[in-house]
Amino acid sequence: MSGGAEHAAHGSVKEYVVGLILSIGLTVIPFGLVMSGALSHPLTYGIIALCAVGQLLVQVIFFLHMNGSAEQIWNTVSGAFVVLIVFVIMLGSIWVMNHLNHNMLLGH
Amino acid sequence: MTDLTVNANHAAEHDDEEHHDYAGDAMFGFWIYIMSDCMLFATLFASYAVLSSSFAGGLTPLDLFDLKFVFVETALLLFSSFTFGMAMLMAKKQDIKKLMLWLGITFLLGGGFLGMELYEFYHFSHEGATPQTSAYWSAFYALLATHGLHVFIGMLWMIILVVHILKNGLTEVNNTRLWCLSLFWHFLDIIWICVFSIVYLFGVMQ
Structure with a gap:
C-alpha cells in the first residue's frame, strides 16, 4: 500500500494557496447570501449545499492530494x-x- | 541445502518488503480510521437533521446563532488547515525550525477556534439553551462537542509529536505520524464545512 507515501510526496505552496483561495470563496458566498438574505429560500438552500460539496472536493483535492491514481x-x-x-x-x-x-x- | 538458501533468501526479501511497506500500511490504516470517523459524524448529523425542529417550545437557533461569530470560527479552522499544509511542505524539506513555526501557528489557530467554541457553549447555556433544554439542543451539543473534542485531541497530539520530533528528528516513524496528524486535521476542517452549512446556515434560515 504505497498510496500514503505518494500523498506525502505531492503538494506545493501553489497548490495549497489555490486550495485556500477557493475555500475562502466557497465560504464567503454562502455566508454572504444568508446574511444579506438576497435570494429566495429554496435557491439559497441549493447554493449553500453546492458550495459545501464544492469546498469538500477542493479540500480533498488540494489539501489531501487525492487524485484517483492507481x-x-x-x-x-x-x-x-x-x-x-x-x-x-x-x-x-x-x-x-x-x-x-x-x-x-x-x-x- | 539449496532449498534452505532459497527459503532464507525468500524470507529476507519478504522482510524487506514488509519493512518498506510499514509507513504505507500505517497511513492506509489511519485512512480507514478516518473513514470510520466519517460514519460516526454521519450518525450525529442524521440525528441532528431528524431533531432539527424539536425545540419543545424553547429557544431556537434563530434566537441565539450569530453568523459573524461562526464566520470567524470558520476562518480560524480553514487557515489552520492551510498552515498545516505549509508545515507538511517544511517537513518534506527537512526544515525542522520552519516546521515548528508552522505547527505553532496551526496550534494557536486551533486553540482560538476551540476557545471560541467553548465561549459559544458557555454563552448559549447562559441564555438558557443547555443540552437538557430540548431534543434539538441535545443533538446540537452532541455534534459540536464531538467535533470540538476531536480538535482538542488533535492539539494534544500536536504537542506530543513536537516533543518526539525535537527529541529524535524527522525519522521515518515521525514523518508517518506527522502525515497521519495532517490527515486528521484536514478531516476536522472538512467536517466543519458540513457543520457550518447544515447547523448554522440552514439553522438561521428556518
Missing part, C-alpha cells in the same frame, strides 16, 4: 464506500423518521 486506488475505493454509507445513514434516517412523524400525526 497507487491510491484503495483509499479511493474505501472513500467511495464511506460516501455511500454516509448517504444511507443520512437520507435513510431522515426519510424513516419523517414517515414516522407523519404516521403519528395521522393517528391524532
Whole structure:
C-alpha cells in the first residue's frame, strides 16, 4: 500500500494557496447570501449545499492530494464506500423518521 | 541445502518488503480510521437533521446563532488547515525550525477556534439553551462537542509529536505520524464545512 507515501510526496505552496483561495470563496458566498438574505429560500438552500460539496472536493483535492491514481486506488475505493454509507445513514434516517412523524400525526 | 538458501533468501526479501511497506500500511490504516470517523459524524448529523425542529417550545437557533461569530470560527479552522499544509511542505524539506513555526501557528489557530467554541457553549447555556433544554439542543451539543473534542485531541497530539520530533528528528516513524496528524486535521476542517452549512446556515434560515 504505497498510496500514503505518494500523498506525502505531492503538494506545493501553489497548490495549497489555490486550495485556500477557493475555500475562502466557497465560504464567503454562502455566508454572504444568508446574511444579506438576497435570494429566495429554496435557491439559497441549493447554493449553500453546492458550495459545501464544492469546498469538500477542493479540500480533498488540494489539501489531501487525492487524485484517483492507481497507487491510491484503495483509499479511493474505501472513500467511495464511506460516501455511500454516509448517504444511507443520512437520507435513510431522515426519510424513516419523517414517515414516522407523519404516521403519528395521522393517528391524532 | 539449496532449498534452505532459497527459503532464507525468500524470507529476507519478504522482510524487506514488509519493512518498506510499514509507513504505507500505517497511513492506509489511519485512512480507514478516518473513514470510520466519517460514519460516526454521519450518525450525529442524521440525528441532528431528524431533531432539527424539536425545540419543545424553547429557544431556537434563530434566537441565539450569530453568523459573524461562526464566520470567524470558520476562518480560524480553514487557515489552520492551510498552515498545516505549509508545515507538511517544511517537513518534506527537512526544515525542522520552519516546521515548528508552522505547527505553532496551526496550534494557536486551533486553540482560538476551540476557545471560541467553548465561549459559544458557555454563552448559549447562559441564555438558557443547555443540552437538557430540548431534543434539538441535545443533538446540537452532541455534534459540536464531538467535533470540538476531536480538535482538542488533535492539539494534544500536536504537542506530543513536537516533543518526539525535537527529541529524535524527522525519522521515518515521525514523518508517518506527522502525515497521519495532517490527515486528521484536514478531516476536522472538512467536517466543519458540513457543520457550518447544515447547523448554522440552514439553522438561521428556518
